[in-house]
Amino acid sequence: xxxxxxxxxxxxxxxxxxxxxxxxxxxxxxxxxxxxxxxxxxxxxxxxxxxxxxxxxxxxxxxxxxxxxxxxxxxxxxxxxxxxxxxxxxxxxxxxxxxxxxxxxxxxxxxxxxxxxxxxxxxxxxxxxxxxxxx
Amino acid sequence: xxxxxxxxxxxxxxxxxxxxxxxxxxxxxxxxxxxxxxxxxxxxxxxxxxxxxxxxxxxxxxxxxxxxxxxxxxxxxxxxxxxxxxxxxxxxxxxxxxxxxxxxxxxxxxxxxxxxxxxxxxxxxxxxxxxxxxxxxxxxxxxxxxxxxxxxxxxxxxxxxxxxxxxxxxxxxxxxxxxxxxxxxxxxxxxxxxxxxxxxxxxxxxxx
Numbered sequence: 001x002x003x004x005x006x007x008x009x010x011x012x013x014x015x016x017x018x019x020x021x022x023x024x025x026x027x028x029x030x031x032x033x034x035x036x037x038x039x040x041x042x043x044x045x046x047x048x049x050x051x052x053x054x055x056x057x058x059x060x061x062x063x064x065x066x067x068x069x070x071x072x073x074x075x076x077x078x079x080x081x082x083x084x085x086x087x088x089x090x091x092x093x094x095x096x097x098x099x100x101x102x103x104x105x106x107x108x109x110x111x112x113x114x115x116x117x118x119x120x121x122x123x124x125x126x127x128x129x130x131x132x133x134x135x
Numbered sequence: 136x137x138x139x140x141x142x143x144x145x146x147x148x149x150x151x152x153x154x155x156x157x158x159x160x161x162x163x164x165x166x167x168x169x170x171x172x173x174x175x176x177x178x179x180x181x182x183x184x185x186x187x188x189x190x191x192x193x194x195x196x197x198x199x200x201x202x203x204x205x206x207x208x209x210x211x212x213x214x215x216x217x218x219x220x221x222x223x224x225x226x227x228x229x230x231x232x233x234x235x236x237x238x239x240x241x242x243x244x245x246x247x248x249x250x251x252x253x254x255x256x257x258x259x260x261x262x263x264x265x266x267x268x269x270x271x272x273x274x275x276x277x278x279x280x281x282x283x284x285x286x287x288x289x290x291x292x293x294x295x296x297x298x299x300x301x302x303x304x305x306x307x308x309x310x311x312x313x314x315x316x317x318x319x320x321x322x323x324x325x326x327x328x329x330x331x332x333x334x335x336x337x338x339x340x341x342x343x
Contacts, residue, residue, distance in 0.1 A: 013215060042141045055142065055150060064159045064213030068171070072233040076164045078144070095144075096166035117145040122164055 001129045003031040006073050014065065022062040025050050027073060030126050041074065041124045067124060074124040080104070081119050095120065154181045159213050162232075168268040171236050175214070176329060179240075179273060180309070182208045183333045190337035194279050201277050201335075202227050202242045226262040228275070237269040244277045245286055245332075248293040251276060255294060258328065265319030265326050276332045283334045287311055290330070 007024055014020050029049040030038060043055045043063075052059055066073040078090040088107045090098075098104035104116035113119060142150070151160040158181065162174040182205055186193060193201060202218060206228055209216035220229040228240040239262050241254035251274065258272050278286055291303050291313055298317065306312035311332050319326035 013217075014210075017210070043147065044141050055147070057156060060151065060156060060159050060163070061211075061213045064163045065215070068162045068165060068213070068232050069215040070231050070233060076166075078164075092164060092166035095164065096170055115145075117148065118143050120144040121141045122144055122147065123141075 001132055003027050003073075003130060006071055006130060010065070010071055013069070013071075019058070019062055019065065022050060022058060023066055026062055026066060027130070030074070030130065038126050040079070041126075042121065046124075063124075071129075072127050073130045075127045077123055077125060079121045079123060080107070080113065080116070081121060090120065095122075155212050162213065168234070168236050171232050172238065172271050175230055175238050176273075178209060178212055178214060179205075179275070179329075179331055183275075183331060187334050190335040193335040194337040196335075198242065198244045198277065201244070201333075202275075205242065205275070222264070223261045224257070226258070228273075235266075235268050237264070238271055238273070239263055240273040240275050242275040242277065244279065245290075248290055251290055252293060252297050255298075255328065259317075259326060260320060263319065263326060265322035265324055267324065270319065270322075270324050271327045271329075273329045273331055276330065278332050278334045279336055281336050281338070283311055283332045283336070287313060287330070287332055 007027055010023050011020055014023075026046055026049070029046070030041060043059070046063065047053070047055055047059055050059065063074075065071065067076055076092045078092070078095045080088040080090055082088070090107070098116060104113045104120070105111070106113050147160060151157050155178075158174050158178050161177075162171065165171045165174060185208070186204065193204075196204075206216045206218055209228070209230065215231045217229050218225065218227055220226065222229065222237075222239070226239040227242040230238040239258060241258045243251055243254040245251060255274050258274060263269065263272055276286070276290070280286060294301060294315065295303060301315045301317040303313055303315045306314055306329070313330040314327065315330065316325050316327045318324070
């Protein structure tokens, strides 16, 4: 599936909804980036790419559609950042478990991470669906 | 990776405090079907609560109009919600999400219990696949009569009588909501239904 096909599906499902133009811009932005720059797409980078100062309702809604709907253009991930700035990638399932239990076990030390929500940065990567058409 | 200046999970949670935003955000990072189900249910509850605040605008509306309002609000929250999907026929509300998540609802104005039972049977035996990720749904009951609590009590008695294979419990968070489960005829897996009343009873006593 290519970006073009995902956009066609988007426009079919959300026909007449102005959110599609923002979704298109997000897909175009991610598709235009070289491989080494799509490893961590954040709320901030999407906001900057579409000319927003921060995250507003519209951007949140567009990302919800692109990530959580059948379009599945992006996959959600998270990054744990230690006090010494070392980084550890977490899967969506690891994050879900931490949030459900209130405890995030550090992937290297095996110890509970205090105040983990302030140390975790959600981010996104283009899904296999989106990447397939860009190869 | 440059992580300076990025939003942490804590900052995003503070940004998305308003319930529809919170639900969108949670749906966005949901890792599996159980999480998606929780957020769909939270969205339905929030919309039901909003609709119950304006019964004066809703109590004369028909079933299709009330359901269209619900779908419009779900779409506005970012859900892929529709009412035109053909899954063994046309379920009233269809929500699809990634990895083949499928949630269906039948939405009925309560006029009698046979009508509600028809909705439950349609959901169970006509529309649902009963497959993993597609094994949950809802019966939404628009209630234009008084005492929705009594309606729900009676409905559950009628359901238990008509479908002895169905187990019914009261929702821990909301005593008006019921949860039921039974073995799905097609797959043998547990099929879970949430029975959600939306009260749009409107009969103010301040007019003579």
